[in-house]
Amino acid sequence: MTYPIIDASAVRLALGKGSARVDILKDIDLAIGAGETVALLGPSGSGKSSLMAVLSGLERADGGRIDIDGLDFGKLDEDALAAARRGRIGIILQAFHLLPTMTALENVAVPLELAGAADAFPRAQAELEAVGLGHRLDHYPSQLSGGEQQRVAIARATASRPAILFADEPTGNLDGATGGAIMDLLFDRQRETGATLLVITHDPVLAARCARIVEMRDGAIISDRQAA
Secondary structure (H helix, E strand, O other): OOOEEEEEEEEEEEEOOHHHOEEEEEEEEEEEEOOOEEEEEOOOOOOHHHHHHHHOOOOOOOEEEEEEOOEEHHHOOHHHHHHHHOOOEEEEEOOOOOOOOOOHHHHHHHHHHHOOOOOHHHHHHHHHHHOOOOOOOOOOHHHOOHHHHHHHHHHHHHOOOOOEEEEEOOOOOOOHHHHHHHHHHHHHHHHHHOOEEEEEEOOHHHHOOOOEEEEEEOOEEEEEEEOO
């Protein structure tokens, strides 16, 4: 492994208190090297999406330590955490979360603008061309297929060249053929940008496309292995 760009130790997360307490994450230890492709595999309710949420800074852990690209996320306030995510972390979700009133180009460019990029629109156009949507720049999400919308979401996630990409069930809303094409594209973009890729999935076939598989059950890591 290269240096751990994700380094989590004894991470805990729970909901409720007392007799109503439910442990979501149970003393998670996980180190992921820069440039690795890792699948977080497990059934629904195993804690994998919750782990992604705390590793990406979208949710606070109740205990433990989380270092992301050299930063201790537990020591950052909300503003500093948002600033740390910007340009460092890209997230692709099962639901595409595109803004319906914006074109494909605007959906990619506006986050770059908000981050202070002076060349937001040219960069967004280049990123959309890279995912095969150069001919759909001015189309709104409602005018795009599910696969095309996920391509926009990938372009949005990679446009700022983040060090880490999180993809949570990225093919969950797509048919098999479209989902396969989207994963081909996602791995292509990972190789071209050199980002670390963490794929959250319940599908062993999809997980096997990553170099490493971390399997979860009931909020704990039960296996951490290289893919065959």
